[in-house]
Amino acid sequence: MSDSRTELSNLGEFGLIDRISSHFSLKNRSSLKGIGDDAAVIDAGDDVILLSTDMLVEGIHFDLSYMPLQHLGYKAVTVNVSDIAAMNGKPEQVVVALGLSNRFSVEAIDALYDGIRAACANYGVDLVGGDTTASSSGLIISISVVGRTKKGSEVYRSGAKDKDIICVTGDLGGAYIGLQILEREKEVFLANPSMQPELEKHEYAVGRQLRPKARMDIIHELADLGIRPTSMIDVSDGLASELFHLSKNSRIGVHIFEDKIPIDQDAFNTAVEFKLDPFTCALNGGEDYELLFTIRQEDFEKLKNHADIHFIGYVHPDPKQNVLITKGGATVPLKAQGWKHF
Amino acid sequence: MSDSRTELSNLGEFGLIDRISSHFSLKNRSSLKGIGDDAAVIDAGDDVILLSTDMLVEGIHFDLSYMPLQHLGYKAVTVNVSDIAAMNGKPEQVVVALGLSNRFSVEAIDALYDGIRAACANYGVDLVGGDTTASSSGLIISISVVGRTKKGSEVYRSGAKDKDIICVTGDLGGAYIGLQILEREKEVFLANPSMQPELEKHEYAVGRQLRPKARMDIIHELADLGIRPTSMIDVSDGLASELFHLSKNSRIGVHIFEDKIPIDQDAFNTAVEFKLDPFTCALNGGEDYELLFTIRQEDFEKLKNHADIHFIGYVHPDPKQNVLITKGGATVPLKAQGWKHF
Numbered sequence: 001m002s003d004s005r006t007e008l009s010n011l012g013e014f015g016l017i018d019r020i021s022s023h024f025s026l027k028n029r030s031s032l033k034g035i036g037d038d039a040a041v042i043d044a045g046d047d048v049i050l051l052s053t054d055m056l057v058e059g060i061h062f063d064l065s066y067m068p069l070q071h072l073g074y075k076a077v078t079v080n081v082s083d084i085a086a087m088n089g090k091p092e093q094v095v096v097a098l099g100l101s102n103r104f105s106v107e108a109i110d111a112l113y114d115g116i117r118a119a120c121a122n123y124g125v126d127l128v129g130g131d132t133t134a135s136s137s138g139l140i141i142s143i144s145v146v147g148r149t150k151k152g153s154e155v156y157r158s159g160a161k162d163k164d165i166i167c168v169t170g171d172l173g174g175a176y177i178g179l180q181i182l183e184r185e186k187e188v189f190l191a192n193p194s195m196q197p198e199l200e201k202h203e204y205a206v207g208r209q210l211r212p213k214a215r216m217d218i219i220h221e222l223a224d225l226g227i228r229p230t231s232m233i234d235v236s237d238g239l240a241s242e243l244f245h246l247s248k249n250s251r252i253g254v255h256i257f258e259d260k261i262p263i264d265q266d267a268f269n270t271a272v273e274f275k276l277d278p279f280t281c282a283l284n285g286g287e288d289y290e291l292l293f294t295i296r297q298e299d300f301e302k303l304k305n306h307a308d309i310h311f312i313g314y315v316h317p318d319p320k321q322n323v324l325i326t327k328g329g330a331t332v333p334l335k336a337q338g339w340k341h342f
Numbered sequence: 343m344s345d346s347r348t349e350l351s352n353l354g355e356f357g358l359i360d361r362i363s364s365h366f367s368l369k370n371r372s373s374l375k376g377i378g379d380d381a382a383v384i385d386a387g388d389d390v391i392l393l394s395t396d397m398l399v400e401g402i403h404f405d406l407s408y409m410p411l412q413h414l415g416y417k418a419v420t421v422n423v424s425d426i427a428a429m430n431g432k433p434e435q436v437v438v439a440l441g442l443s444n445r446f447s448v449e450a451i452d453a454l455y456d457g458i459r460a461a462c463a464n465y466g467v468d469l470v471g472g473d474t475t476a477s478s479s480g481l482i483i484s485i486s487v488v489g490r491t492k493k494g495s496e497v498y499r500s501g502a503k504d505k506d507i508i509c510v511t512g513d514l515g516g517a518y519i520g521l522q523i524l525e526r527e528k529e530v531f532l533a534n535p536s537m538q539p540e541l542e543k544h545e546y547a548v549g550r551q552l553r554p555k556a557r558m559d560i561i562h563e564l565a566d567l568g569i570r571p572t573s574m575i576d577v578s579d580g581l582a583s584e585l586f587h588l589s590k591n592s593r594i595g596v597h598i599f600e601d602k603i604p605i606d607q608d609a610f611n612t613a614v615e616f617k618l619d620p621f622t623c624a625l626n627g628g629e630d631y632e633l634l635f636t637i638r639q640e641d642f643e644k645l646k647n648h649a650d651i652h653f654i655g656y657v658h659p660d661p662k663q664n665v666l667i668t669k670g671g672a673t674v675p676l677k678a679q680g681w682k683h684f
Binding site for chain 1: 346347348349350351352353355358359361362365366368369370372373375376377381382384386387388389391393394395396397398399400401402403434435437438439440441442444446447448449451452455459462466467468469470471472473474475476477478479480482484486488490
């Protein structure tokens with residue numbers, strides 16, 4: 001180790017991941033896919049086992065002044081399940097590691113596990129283990145999830161091909177806009193504790209932030225229709241960031257039509273009220289946990305009337321051609337902000 | 343949720359785990375064993391997949407003023423691998439979730455991953471994924487490990503039978519004694535920063551704390567000898583606490599001979615210097631990551647000359663008879679302190 005000091009902020013999250021993964025290689029035959037997708041893929045006979053982990057840290061990922069513990073438990077499971085969905089798998093088991101300070105009562109932990117249990121029931125997942133420890137500061141929830149699919153059914157970030165159609169589920173930007181509302185109401189409350197929070201009229205966006213859903217419904221529907229996406233990723237960091245992952249891993253370009261990006265009307269209006277560009281929120285907001293995937297042209301007929309799948313663009317053979325076609329018809333380079341925690 | 347407040351300290355760690363697990367049941371056919379052993383057991387055709395998770399939190403599990411980051415990375419993998427060993431499995435994959443503040447440089451993270459990589463190489467494990475996030479305070483390392491064994495080869499805490507022989511590997515108490523030395527030297531250093539730490543003469547115990555090893559060597563030797571322990575657990579919280587887990591899960595009692603408990607001579611001398619009872623350290627110290635297991639009487643011949651396996655007692659049919667036979671010949675009830683973080 002040299003004596004020089006390089007700041008984490010110089011590298012960013014993805015730079016750090018690249019740096020780490022460059023030092024590791026796979027040795028076990030059972031390790032079919034390591035770092036670099038939504039989940040690792042492990043051989044299990046006729047099936048593959050999918051493995052992913054996500055850590056939520058108080059003060060970074062959530063603020064307990066507006067995030068009820070029950071919702072937090074639900075969300076912590078959801079973000080993990082979403083990674084399994086993004087591999088075209090079915091989640092089956094989770095383990096939950098919890099760091100707690102003594103400011104949490106047993107009743108508070110019960111509320112957190114009520115949310116975890118509700119999510120487990122909803123997604124058909126078993127809680128099979130965990131670790132509980134003290135934390136000198138905030139609450140930490142680290143969940144790992146095990147999923148499963150038939151060998152060959154798993155979908156990677158790397159399979160998109162020229163002319164494939166780019167699809168996204170649900171609507172985007174809501175979770176980010178909901179966060180802005182919650183942050184504003186918190187400021188108002190801190191300045192004047194007698195004020196009541198105005199959350200009702202922004203219910204949709206606030207719900208997207210506090211109660212996201214993993215899109216297992218879409219995974220089951222695609223299976224029923226006999227469609228295996230050519231590539232897939234979940235939208236956790238923002239649409240633009242995820243599109244760049246598909247571009248990099250599949251070595252293709254993406255052409256996205258701005259006016260095809262789905263935004264909820266209420267969330268749109270709220271964004272405008274906050275003087276935010278709704279399309280920027282949708283492209284860079286993150287935490288929507290929708291699915292972004294590509295399909296072959298011949299599968300389009302089966303999906304074209306689906307109410308909750310939107311066709312936002314197509315795949316281009318040149319990996320350097322990642323562009324946005326604006327509502328005005330201009331073609332501009334796609335840009336990703338992603339998140340910057342460091 | 344009621345309005346009353348119950349303190350976590352009223353429940354303790356094991357009480358909290360019992361409370362959580364009472365609210366969860368297993369629904370998926372692939373979930374063969376959930377909460378309550380060193381790892382969960384998941385169906386994988388001819389094999390079973392083992393899954394466990396452990397979280398290490400700065401200020402609770404480690405102090406960076408004397409724990410080099412490289413050792414910390416190694417230890418974080420070791421404690422997870424030890425859980426797979428305790429199920430009689432072979433570790434194959436880990437995912438590493440890291441919470442970091444910006445006081446850590448890229449070089450510091452490199453050192454941490456150097457340790458993780460060394461451990462992965464040593465135990466034959468692949469790093470297949472992870473999550474990297476900011477932390478508003480200390481360093482958090484949450485690792486989940488996937489292991490594997492032939493179906494039917496896994497060993498639970500619940501299989502000990504009357505008259506089985508109770509075995510423990512290596513020696514005990516060293517890690518706890520090492521921690522006392524490190525804490526003392528830290529106090530001395532804080533009081534007088536020009537003092538040099540006196541660690542050389544306590545090298546063994548300090549090494550047990552900073553560089554524990556998971557006993558995969560024993561797992562391979564037992565397999566070579568054709569021995570499948572009837573029950574097994576790793577010694578992470580202290581011998582007495584682990585004996586109570588075997589007693590509770592196997593519904594048997596344990597009779598332990600104090601003079602058979604293995605303690606390293608250097609660690610013994612250091613304990614005496616610190617006015618600590620070496621046997622109390624061995625019984626309640628924790629973090630030794632040795633294996634505690636039971637074998638059938640007929641397997642004793644094959645193991646009796648093993649240099650690193652010690653026979654410390656035997657199984658009794660009455661689960662309420664958990665006793666220690668002291669060096670003086672007195673029979674006293676076994677007591678477990680375990681750890682109390684809350």
